[in-house]
Amino acid sequence: MTGEVLTDDPKLTLDDLCETCGVSEVTIRAYVAEGVIEVNGDDAGRWRFSEITLVRVQKAYRLQRDLRLNAAGAALALELMSQIEALNDQLERLKRIRE
């Protein structure tokens, strides 16, 4: 079985994204406003999202739902998580150099 690798080409519409992630348009608009996901332009009708976005939306939504966060809180959590991940990578690397 071979899957498709998700790309960062912007090809999903707002409707596509809502349907695939099972979230409302209001949620997506909040994520765009908070910078959880990237989009070009103000006109929501012309918004195009990459497939990578799917996973970010789903993760933000899980955090929001399970931990009772709002969109800003979910955005902050995602940001801090990626910072921690980068720091851990760096730490691992420094540990290896010392060995």
Next chain:
Amino acid sequence: MEYKDYYSLLGVEKTATQEDIKRSYRKLARKYHPDLNKGADAEAKFKEIGEANEVLSDPEKRAAYDQLGDAHQPGQDFQPPPNWDAGFEFSGSPSRGRSEEEAYSEFFEGLFGQAYQQQRADRARARFNAKGQDHHAKVVIDLEDSFTAAKQTIVLKVPELTPDGHLVVRERKLEVSIPKGVKQGQLIRLKGQGAPGLGDGGAGDLYLEIALNPHTLYRTDGVDLYLDLPVKPWEAALGGRVKVPTPGGVVDLKVPAGSKQGSKLRLKGRGLPAKPSGDMYVELQIALPPADSTRAKELYESMARDLDFDPREKLIREIQSREQDHSNA
């Protein structure tokens, strides 16, 4: 079925107030949320405390659970007494936040399942179409697998709904070929391999997130590879040719004269085989030869005598100029 001590799972006393329970649950939920906690058992733990919270935060269910008494130990085999819940009224449906396909423990199902099973079965029979849930799984591969389209066998645990509304968990094995050139964090979608839909709704998708095992030599950044390469002081100072391991084999690399500690050299196209392929960056780490023989000591001593080299010159100058600024002020 196994008895579960919901109070100890949430770390609260039997006398805890609803407020205590809520606080404790929220704290634990943040700690064990599978998106935040990468520990292997975080997801199971998160489900467990969710279930404990579902029972204890609901006064009806808590009262029913409490009257099972103190005689049971966690993990002990347990059968609910016949009609144990007579006289209790359960009004809620499974709480928001937990979708129906997520399995509860056998213990929970045994106690509170019946009321919901009827609802589930009703819903499953209704003419209702919905796309199935998407599933997520992490696949850990070796860096080398990214160079050869490797096959990976993935085992998934899938909760399924039987026609009479019972939940069963089935194991499913998938053999997936990992495309060449995948990088850390990349996502692969397997269409229709998620949870089955309801009615005419199609099945959900399965998303695989690629994680690369930390490699002993290389680290990755996107499609680029980084290697810390130890060099001799004279190779860095005078320049020279050194052998460098790359995933595609050993290559010759020219180190320019006057290279410094941490200098980066690029091997074009030696990174992950994407389109376009990544590069490999070699970061020079100057290694010092030990002064462990008379000859080595002599060489160090003659350098100390003959070289006009002071790596701390800048530091001393800096501190002197600060002192001057202070006395002028």
